Amino acid sequence: MLTNSKAFSGFAVNDLQKAKEFYGQTLGLRVTEETGPPGGMLTLHLGSGAEIFVYPKPNHVAANFTVLNFPVPDIDEAVDELARRGVTFERYAGFDQDGKGVMRAEGPPIAWFTDPSGNTLSVLQMN
Numbered sequence: 001m002l003t004n005s006k007a008f009s010g011f012a013v014n015d016l017q018k019a020k021e022f023y024g025q026t027l028g029l030r031v032t033e034e035t036g037p038p039g040g041m042l043t044l045h046l047g048s049g050a051e052i053f054v055y056p057k058p059n060h061v062a063a064n065f066t067v068l069n070f071p072v073p074d075i076d077e078a079v080d081e082l083a084r085r086g087v088t089f090e091r092y093a094g095f096d097q098d099g100k101g102v103m104r105a106e107g108p109p110i111a112w113f114t115d116p117s118g119n120t121l122s123v124l125q126m127n
Contacts, residue, residue, distance in 0.1 A: 008050070008051050008052065009052055010052060010053035011063070011067045012055055012056065012060050013054055013055070013056060014056070014060035015056070015117065016033075016040055018116040018117070019115060019116060020042055022116050023044055029044050029045065029046065030044075031043070032045065041054065052068065060117055062120070063119060063120065066120045066122050068119070068121045070122065072124070072125055072126075073125070075125035078111075078123045079102060079123065088113060089101030089102075089112065089113050090112040090120070108124045108125050108127070110122050111124075
């Protein structure tokens, strides 16, 4: 029944306008906006054809896990470009991260950052 369904994901933010600016301008994603109750919604359009819904939530509390991962061909290039755009990479105790904030020790190289609402995102190099 669900195998042919076009599944999608979504997450909440505390400020839709700041999210629109971050995802659209800072990250360079195509973002569309729907207005109306209960405060509107954003759709992030990814190159793979996937769509992610972003909606406002009063008293939003950011998840304590990564809500969105962006596979990239070159982690260093992606981290450098995002840093130029003003993104700050997170450092987590217990993870061996290099000077750029990239963890290379286990699994694919990955670097984490947050959106203006504190939601954790990542870029990871997939070979």
